[in-house]
Every structure is written in structure tokens, then in C-alpha cells.
Amino acid sequence: MSVDNREWYMAAYASQGVPTSEHLKLRTVSLPVAGDSIPEGHVAVEILWLSVDPYQRTRMTGYRDGLDMTPFDLGQVISTVGIGRIIESKDSKYKKGEIVLGFGFPVGEFCVIPSATITSTIDQMPQNITLPHYLSCFGVAGFAAWVAIEVIGEPKAGSNVFISAAAGGVGMVAGQLARLKGCRVIGSVGSDEKIKLLKDEFGYDDAFNYHKETDFDAALTKYFPNGIDLYLDNVGGKMLDAVLKHVNRHARIPLCGMISQYNKVSTERDSIKNLFNMIGKEVRMEGFMISTYFNRFPDFVKEMEGYLSQGKISFKHNIFNGIGSFLDALGSMFSSSNFGKVIIKVQ
């Protein structure tokens, strides 16, 4: 049995700007998903949910960029973290009908993959947890937030914490984790609606709209009268530079992403002028990739399940419907329109 599988592939590199239908195209391919055409040790999967994350953009330039990830080849299917249902199995460890999570799913409707690439089986879900949570709080975004705040950030009760792109997938979790450690947490976001969301739903102490408060130095003076102890940088550029004027002694700056720079060629990136301040204030700035911290994943899951079951952390998913929505889903992250973790509900 074959299915008509729609999948997104890299048609042309996007060296700058938000990728469009010129760069990313949808094609339909016939994919055998049953019988002898499935090799031993493989499974056929009907894809249910797909994670869309800013880092994917950095794989669409045709060269290794700041995140140092392998670029997609031209013609290659875009890949991501996903959840699917097994519809055929040539591995005795997996049964038809099982729900599985994989870190290398294609952005498509079906796939045939080596069973070794399956990360885990999702059988029984704890209270308050749904499938999309495995792509948000237990996925790339949630784990990145946890590593940034708890492993690198070392927040103490009373610390002044600033989080940029605070209503995005990483930011919303990070702020709540910092609040649970007793920190004062301020976020920067791209709309007034998001300020409300952060304060009402995620417990942020305050937030500001960087489109309105465009003098970041003045904004940080206003929101951080006692300086910044921990800055989770999701955006880079001008905001990072402004933060360096407001850091306290021994401030930590985990660099999670620099979304403001992803659509710019390297020569046009924003300049940073205030690194000198890192010396006197003894600031530690540290880039990280979650893959390095996978040995801590079980600690993270345990802690996060506890928070979720006790209702101490809440999530917002920005769900796009159908595989056709990928381009919009990707673009939403660069538009200030996005609230929460971007996920595609494929079927």
C-alpha cells in the first residue's frame, strides 16, 4: 500500500529574509507504507504533530551558520521533532498503533524511518499532559528553557531575570521556571497582547513591547532599577547590547538563540559595542545547544512533570492545521504575531 505523502523540501536557499514559497516547496510523493517495501528495522509512521522552531531557519541558508547545524541540502525534506502513530512495523519492539516521538521526523504527513531514530514511545500520559506538550514543555523549547535557566543561569531567589522573545516557546517556559525559583521576571515581546499573556497566564512580573519602547536602554533602566542578574537571550543584536549596559556583578547570559539575526547575512548582523562591560561586572555569557545536555533530560522531565501535575507551569500552543501550514507556521515566529510554542497538527 502506498500513500500520497505531502512533504516540504528545500527548493532554494534563503540567505536573508523570511523564507518564502520560493525557498520552501510542498511536493507530493508516493510512499509505500505497508508490506515488503518497509525494510527490516524500520517503521512506517503517520505523522500527527510537528514542532516548528526558530533554529530551523538557520539550516536554510546553504552554509553552516552561528548555530553550526548542518544545512538542508537542496531537494532535501525539512526535518524536525515530531509525534506519529506507527502504521506498519518491521521491528518487534514497536507495534502498529503505538504513538512515538522522534527528533528527526520529516515535515510531512507520513514517513518510513529506522526504528532506532525513535526517541520514545508515548503510552500513558500524566495528568494535564497532552501530545503537543511533548513538543513544547518536553520538547526542544522546554528543555532549552530548563538548561538556560537551571543549568547555566543559576537563578537565586530575588534575582532580576530578563527574558527576550518571552512569549515564544522557550521564553514562556523560562520565565515560569525562574518565577518558581523566586526570581523577579521581566520579558520583552512584540505586542501588547503578549504583555497581557505573560502577566496573566505565565506569572511574569512585568513585560514591555519592544516595538513601542524602542529605546532599549531606557526600557531596561525603567524595568530594572536594580540591574539584571540573568538574561536569557533569544534574540541577540540590539537587545543583547543594551542588556550589557544593565548587568549586575556576576550576571549570567545564556545564549539560546538570536532570532533577530537569523534573517540577516553575517556581514549585516547587528554590532555589539558593550562587551567591555563584561569585565568589570564579571559577566559570564555562554552559548549552548541542548544536545550537549541530554544526560540531564531525565532530571528535566521529572521536574517538569511535577510542575505540570501541580499546575505550577502552564503552556500555550500556537497550533497550525495541516501540513500545508508549515510556511505560515515558520513565518509566524519572525512576525511578532506568535504566541507560545508553534506546532503543526498534521492530521
Add this chain to the structure above:
Amino acid sequence: MSVDNREWYMAAYASQGVPTSEHLKLRTVSLPVAGDSIPEGHVAVEILWLSVDPYQRTRMTGYRDGLDMTPFDLGQVISTVGIGRIIESKDSKYKKGEIVLGFGFPVGEFCVIPSATITSTIDQMPQNITLPHYLSCFGVAGFAAWVAIEVIGEPKAGSNVFISAAAGGVGMVAGQLARLKGCRVIGSVGSDEKIKLLKDEFGYDDAFNYHKETDFDAALTKYFPNGIDLYLDNVGGKMLDAVLKHVNRHARIPLCGMISQYNKVSTERDSIKNLFNMIGKEVRMEGFMISTYFNRFPDFVKEMEGYLSQGKISFKHNIFNGIGSFLDALGSMFSSSNFGKVIIKVQ
């Protein structure tokens, strides 16, 4: 008894450029150094040696700059680390004739200071160690090098280490410490003579003259075919930016100083464009001030005494004669002419 004491003071702030005789002036004041005019708990000191360090420049702008140190007031005597002989004591712990080290000596010929500000007494000197060594290897420069390399830098045998301002007070020690850990060490310097010095006297594997190899990206490609694991930044600016294009996974960048930026007002400082690379390469950049690490000073002294007594570390002092030489001594650090630790032999 009074002496005619010559001392340097802050006459006018130097917001940019190398400070000149317009900013720093020498004055002669009559200073009582004996009898009842010395208060209880104080000592009168004849100053013998004074340390001159790049960080002093950052206290001459009139405002708190990147190093976050208190600016000198107008009219205030410039202070530094020094060594002197006690010529009168109103504290039973100190005797006339003793040699003492202090971290807050004036740049002058005599002083009367609270005995509590004396850091240590220098009585018996281990083999190979002279008084100037207390201002170089056991002073600000040597300790900064040790903190940067051994505490923050975490060098491993075989690591590729890059050190800027490598023939300066910090750089010459840092490179030797890294070599003793089994690292491959390359330095950047401002003259060909210094390249020879680094290779012949300090055991550097290689070095380059940044005035000749002005394309830093190309130079680092040439000298670091396997990338950089540890960069001790003494200069900031364009060199730091270039390094960020050559960092290996988990590279460490201790920020010790940014001498290329000290003579520029903050708005004219060099821009850094390559911070994005810190994420994918998981680079840790960390500013530090040695005062934070004083609890490690005994460990440092013990290790350094061992190296010196075994002849494993050598030093070069750039000695200026007489208190009148302070302006030249200070300027030498910004001129590419300086070899080794700048020290004034006062008497």
C-alpha cells in the same frame, strides 16, 4: 621631618586617546614622614617600586567604564600596587626598615598610609625572585594570567591557546602557564622583536605581528588550522571578533582586558558581529576581576614559586627609572613598544 615628595595626580580627565601631561601632572608636596605627625596605626613609607598596568587607564576618564572601577577624582593622586621601605611606624606590627607590599600605594616617592592597607611584608625572598617579581609574577599581572588560564580557561593538554597582547605583563605569564599544561600556544604582538621574545624566551609555539598580518581572520586561519580552544583576551575589539570565527566547540574566552578599547569613548568602540557563533560552538565568554579570586591567591603563589624556583617560568620587566617616568611608562603600554611587565624603579 618632612620630605619633598613628588607625586602624580589627575589634573584633567582623558575621555579618549593616551593620557598626556595635560591630564596627568607631577607635583611636589611637603610630606611629614617622622615624629608626631604620623598618626597611630599608620606607617611612613619610602616607595621603591611601582606597578604600571593598563587597567589604570580606565580610571582616568572621569566615569565608571567597562572595568567598573572608581574613577580618580580631579586632584587625586594616582594609586597602584607598590613596594616600599618603612621609614617610620606607629604600629607595633611593623618596624622601621621592613619592606612591604601594598595594593593602594600612590604613584609617588613617599607616603603615609594606614598600616591596615599593607598587603604583606617581604622578608625572605625565594631563589630567583627579586622585588620586581612581586609586581609582575606575584602581582596583578601574574595573578590575572593565572586566574584566566587555570581557573577560567581550563586548559587541557593539546588545547589550542591564543593570547593577545602576548608580550605584555599578563600575556607573557599566561602563555607560559598554558605551555606548562601541555597546550599549543600562539600569541599576537605589536612588533617582530616581540615574536622573537615570545618564541625564544617564553616558549610560545608561534606568534604573529598584528601590525603586519592585519587580516586577523586570515592570520587565525593560518596559525590555528585546528581552531581555538582557549582565547585569553587582553585587547578586545577586532581581534576578539575575528577569534569568534575560529572557536572550537566549548571554547573558553576569559576577558582579562580590552586595551584596544581603553582610549576610545564608548560610542566609538569597535563592534563585534560574530557573537552568534557562540551558540553553535557553545562558547563560554567570561569577564573577571582578580579581586574576586583573592581566596585563591595562596594557591597561586605556591604554584608560581614552584615554577620560578625550578626555572620553568621566566619574566621580563620593562623598568622605567624615577617617578618622573610615569607618563612614559603608562604610554608605553599603548604603543607596541612595551616588552614585559611595566614597573617604575622609584629610588
